[in-house]
Every structure is written in structure tokens, then in C-alpha cells.
Amino acid sequence: MQLDPRCSLLLLLGYLIALASITPGHNLLLALMCLLPIALLLFSPVNKADLLAQAAYVLPFSFAIAAVALLRGNTAEAVFFLLRSYISILAVLIVTKLVSTLELLRAMERLGAPRFLIIVSEFLMRYLEVLRKEADSMRLAALCRGAAQSKLIAASSLGMLFVRSLERSTGIHNAMLARGFNGRLPRLFPMHWRLSDSLALCVGWAGIAALRWTI
Amino acid sequence: MLTLKQFMHIPDGILSAPILAGFGAASGLSVLYSARKAEASTQAHRIPLLGVLGAFVFAAQMVNFPVGPGASGHLLGGALLAATIGPWAASITMTAILLIQALVFQDGGVLALACNVFNMAILGVWVAWLPFQAISKAGHRRLGLFVGAFLSVLLSAVMALSQVAWSSGVMSQGLWIFCLGLFSITGAIEGAITLAAWEAIERLEGSAAKREQGNRVGAWILASSVVVMLAGVFFASNSPDVLEFFQHQSGITATASAYPALMPDYQWGQLDGEWVRKSAAGVAGLIGVFLVSLAISKLVPRGQQ
Numbered sequence: 265m266q267l268d269p270r271c272s273l274l275l276l277l278g279y280l281i282a283l284a285s286i287t288p289g290h291n292l293l294l295a296l297m298c299l300l301p302i303a304l305l306l307f308s309p310v311n312k313a314d315l316l317a318q319a320a321y322v323l324p325f326s327f328a329i330a331a332v333a334l335l336r337g338n339t340a341e342a343v344f345f346l347l348r349s350y351i352s353i354l355a356v357l358i359v360t361k362l363v364s365t366l367e368l369l370r371a372m373e374r375l376g377a378p379r380f381l382i383i384v385s386e387f388l389m390r391y392l393e394v395l396r397k398e399a400d401s402m403r404l405a406a407l408c409r410g411a412a413q414s415k416l417i418a419a420s421s422l423g424m425l426f427v428r429s430l431e432r433s434t435g436i437h438n439a440m441l442a443r444g445f446n447g448r449l450p451r452l453f454p455m456h457w458r459l460s461d462s463l464a465l466c467v468g469w470a471g472i473a474a475l476r477w478t479i
Numbered sequence: 480m481l482t483l484k485q486f487m488h489i490p491d492g493i494l495s496a497p498i499l500a501g502f503g504a505a506s507g508l509s510v511l512y513s514a515r516k517a518e519a520s521t522q523a524h525r526i527p528l529l530g531v532l533g534a535f536v537f538a539a540q541m542v543n544f545p546v547g548p549g550a551s552g553h554l555l556g557g558a559l560l561a562a563t564i565g566p567w568a569a570s571i572t573m574t575a576i577l578l579i580q581a582l583v584f585q586d587g588g589v590l591a592l593a594c595n596v597f598n599m600a601i602l603g604v605w606v607a608w609l610p611f612q613a614i615s616k617a618g619h620r621r622l623g624l625f626v627g628a629f630l631s632v633l634l635s636a637v638m639a640l641s642q643v644a645w646s647s648g649v650m651s652q653g654l655w656i657f658c659l660g661l662f663s664i665t666g667a668i669e670g671a672i673t674l675a676a677w678e679a680i681e682r683l684e685g686s687a688a689k690r691e692q693g694n695r696v697g698a699w700i701l702a703s704s705v706v707v708m709l710a711g712v713f714f715a716s717n718s719p720d721v722l723e724f725f726q727h728q729s730g731i732t733a734t735a736s737a738y739p740a741l742m743p744d745y746q747w748g749q750l751d752g753e754w755v756r757k758s759a760a761g762v763a764g765l766i767g768v769f770l771v772s773l774a775i776s777k778l779v780p781r782g783q784q
Contacts, residue, residue, distance in 0.1 A: 356585065365579070365582050369578075378510065380526075388530045388531075391531050395538035422675070423676060425538060433528040
């Protein structure tokens with residue numbers, strides 16, 4: 265069953281809020297809360313090993329906090345911060361694998377996020393790879409010229425990238441005008457909130473609340 | 480290695496609920512207002528511009544700047560965006576960048592976005608914009624840009640660390656002082672890179688003013704370091720820091736004290752007053768590090784740095 269992206273986003277936020285409300289020292293409760301994303305991971309059509317490894321990306325930050333807690337003699341607190349941050353990112357990763365970023369952005373728009381912010385984010389997503397490739401080509405060209413360590417070349421590359429970005433944005437705007445842009449981006453696939461979404465949201469939130477506040 | 484950029488993107492699971500709620504409300508209202516102001520002041524052709532400039536900031540982070548022997552840094556971008564497209568549009572572009580970083584690259588949490596947006600898209604942009612505006616009006620545009628970029632990174636990082644400290648309570652005074660020093664250096668690097676990029680943009684757009692004489696950026700980095708170091712002496716605590724605490728716990732102190740120290744307890748010679756002795760030791764340390772770095776940069780071939 266495919267949930268509406270808004271429902272998935274609200275369930276994720278509900279879970280993250282419940283997780284954030286657990287205070288250090290309640291490691292058993294935290295361990296029980298970990299069961300939800302782990303169960304979701306087991307039943308989702310995603311590469312489980314990949315996601316578990318990817319979630320470790322957050323560990324350098326959490327290790328820094330945990331190390332300070334350890335130095336002050338709070339081992340339980342150190343374990344708590346590591347586990348809570350790891351399980352939080354695992355939950356986010358599962359949702360972002362099941363729902364595309366574009367759908368999540370549109371879900372945010374429908375839930376009240378400013379339309380202007382969402383349009384800018386969509387443009388950013390669309391041209392991210394283009395400009396990354398451009399920057400990569402410029403970096404490679406600088407390396408070929410043997411100028412990798414020159415501050416002047418790095419600054420010129422950045423300036424050139426900026427000017428090219430300006431030119432590209434003008435070109436994009438002209439193309440949009442040619443297609444009849446009127447300030448709004450058309451949505452090809454409108455979202456439909458069904459009864460099953462309401463049911464899933466109520467059951468999901470009730471389950472999270474029961475696990476968090478009744479144990 | 481944990482870079483400052485990673486440290487400023489707080490992940491989920493670190494911050495407490497009251498901090499998230501408080502900063503969430505502040506960020507939500509600020510972004511709503513900024514979006515309204517940016518939309519009202521933005522012509523239609525600037526909508527793709529903001530998105531493409533957001534992508535530019537991502538791409539610009541791939542360009543490494545040599546900042547010393549064997550070390551390099553990259554642009555963070557808040558100050559450059561504020562100076563080029565204004566604070567409202569820059570806030571929205573930075574929010575879009577943070578949103579994509581959280582959703583696509585898991586760089587910063589989804590719930591922690593509330594704090595990350597406040598630190599980098601609201602505070603980071605405005606503390607860059609206000610000094611830039613004020614100092615530019617006095618005729619020192621480049622200085623304004625450098626100070627703005629420096630403050631943007633310094634205050635964003637301090638705010639991020641404060642949020643972590645308020646939530647976890649694990650920070651000690653010694654660690655705070657160490658982090659302040661680290662953030663100041665990163666802020667100065669961001670200022671220098673922003674200034675270099677700005678000058679390159681001006682040159683390419685054909686409106687570059689006459690270049691100022693001398694290496695002002697270097698002078699400002701040194702001046703900022705001295706100011707931060709002198710301020711640090713005032714606020715420095717006599718309590719042991721994390722390393723000292725660890726030394727006492729593990730018994731390393733006794734071994735370490737067997738060797739004579741050049742400036743014991745970070746104080747120099749027989750000068751009058753503890754503050755003067757500590758300041759003199761700080762300045763001497765700073766000059767020493769500068770001279771060693773200079774010597775390495777001259778002795779080690781550029782390709783090996």
C-alpha cells in the first residue's frame with residue numbers, strides 16, 4: 265500500500281518528536297523506540313545493509329558529543345546520544361528511500377511550507393548536478409594546468425562558476441517564459457489523501473504515543 | 480575527520496525537545512516572513528536565479544582554497560549570498576540548501592532543521608548582512624564583506640554549540656574556549672575565501688575597483704586572531720579543561736611535569752600582572768605559529784603541501 269507523501273512525512277515527524285522527548289537515562293525506553301524503524305526496515309523493499317551503513321554517516325558528530333560525555337564519566341549518556349542519533353537518521357533514511365525528495369517537497373508545500381521556498385528548492389535540486397559537473401570540470405582543468413594549489417586560480421574558478429550560474433539562470437528564465445511561465449510551476453501528479461492515509465496516520469501516531477508515554 | 484561544516488549541521492537525536500520547539504517556532508516564523516518579503520521583492524526572473532545560486536553554493540564547496548601549508552578550506556556561502564542577492568532571498572536560498580542537504584544527503588537532521596535553519600539561514604545571513612551594509616556605507620565594502628563572513632561563521636557555530644550544550648549539558652568551559660578558537664580561525668578563512676570569490680566575481684563582471692594596496696586579508700586574519708586570543712584570556716577559566724581532567728584521571732600529569740616548560744601555565748616571564756603575562760604568552764605563541772607556518776611554506780615544495 266502506497267501512503268500519501270504527506271502521511272509519511274507526518275508519521276516521520278511524529279516519531280522524531282517522540283524520540284527527541286526522551287531524556288538521557290531512559291535507555292530501555294529508547295531501545296523499545298528503536299524497534300519501530302527496525303520493524304519498518306525489515307518489511308520495506310529497500311537495501312537493508314546499505315541503509316544501516318548509510319545511517320553511520322551521522323556518527324562522527326555524535327561521537328564528538330559522546331566522547332565529551334565519556335570524559336566526564338557519563339557512559340550511559342554517551343550510549344544514549346549515539347543510539348538516539350543513529351536511530352533518528354535510520355528513520356529518515358527509510359522514509360527518503362520510500363518517498364522521493366520531490367514528493368516530500370510537494371508534501372511540505374501542501375502542509376503549509378511557503379510555496380516560494382519549495383520552488384527555489386526544486387530549482388536547486390534540478391541544477392545541482394549540472395553545476396557540480398561544471399565545478400568538477402573546472403577543478404580537473406585547474407589540476408591539468410598544475411594550478412591546484414593556487415589561491416588566485418581557486419578564486420577565479422569560483423568567480424567564473426558564479427558568472428556561469430547567473431548566465432544559466434537567465435537562460436532558464438527565458439526558456440520558462442517561452443513555455444508560458446506565469447509564476448507557478450504546474451503539478452503533473454496531484455496528491456490524493458485517502459481514507460487509508462487517515463487510518464495509517466491515526467494508528468501510527470497512537471502507536472508511537474503508546475510506546476513513548478505509557479511504558 | 481570532523482569538519483566545522485559537519486559540526487554546524489546538527490543531526491537528529493542530539494537536541495532536546497524544548498530546544499527544538501523554541502527554535503522551531505523562531506525559524507518557522509522567520510522563514511514564512513522571509514519568503515513573503517523575498518517573493519514581494521523578487522522579480523519573476525529571480526526565481527530560477529535563487530535555485531541556481533543555491534546549486535552554485537553546493538558546487539562552490541567542491542573548490543578547495545589553500546589556506547596554509549598542507550591545509551585547505553572551502554566556501555560556506557552565507558555571506559556571499561547575502562551580499563549578492565540581499566538578506567531575504569539569501570535566507571530562503573540557504574533554507575533551501577539546508578532542506579536539500581537534510582533530505583538528500585542526510586547532512587543535518589530533519590527535525591534539527593529547525594535549529595540548523597535558525598543558525599545558518601537566519602542568524603548566519605543577517606549577521607553577515609548587517610556589518611556588510613554598515614561598513615560598506617562607510618566606504619569599506621571589502622572590509623564589510625570580510626567582517627560579515629567572519630561573524631556569520633563564528634556566531635552560527637557558537638549558536639549550534641550552545642544548542643548542543645543546552646540540550647546535552649556535556650560541554651565544559653575548557654572545551655568552549657578551544658571551540659571558540661577553532662571557530663574564529665574558520666571564520667577568518669571563510670572571510671578570506673568570500674572576499675577572494677567576491678573580487679573574482681567583480682573582476683569578471685568588469686566592475687572591479689582599484690585593488691587595495693597590501694595584503695589586507697592576511698592582516699585582518701592576524702588582527703582577528705589577536706582580538707580573539709586577548710578576549711579568551713579574559714574569559715579563560717582556572718578550572719582544568721578536558722585534556723587536563725583526563726591527565727589528572729589517568730596520572731599522566733606527574734610524567735609531563737618532569738620536562739621544563741617554556742611558558743608554564745601559558746604565562747610569560749616575570750612581567751607584572753597575570754593578564755599581561757598571559758597576553759604576552761598568547762602573542763608570542765601566535766607569532767611562533769605564524770613563523771613556523773611561514774618557514775614550512777617556504778621550505779616545503781608547493782606540490783607537496
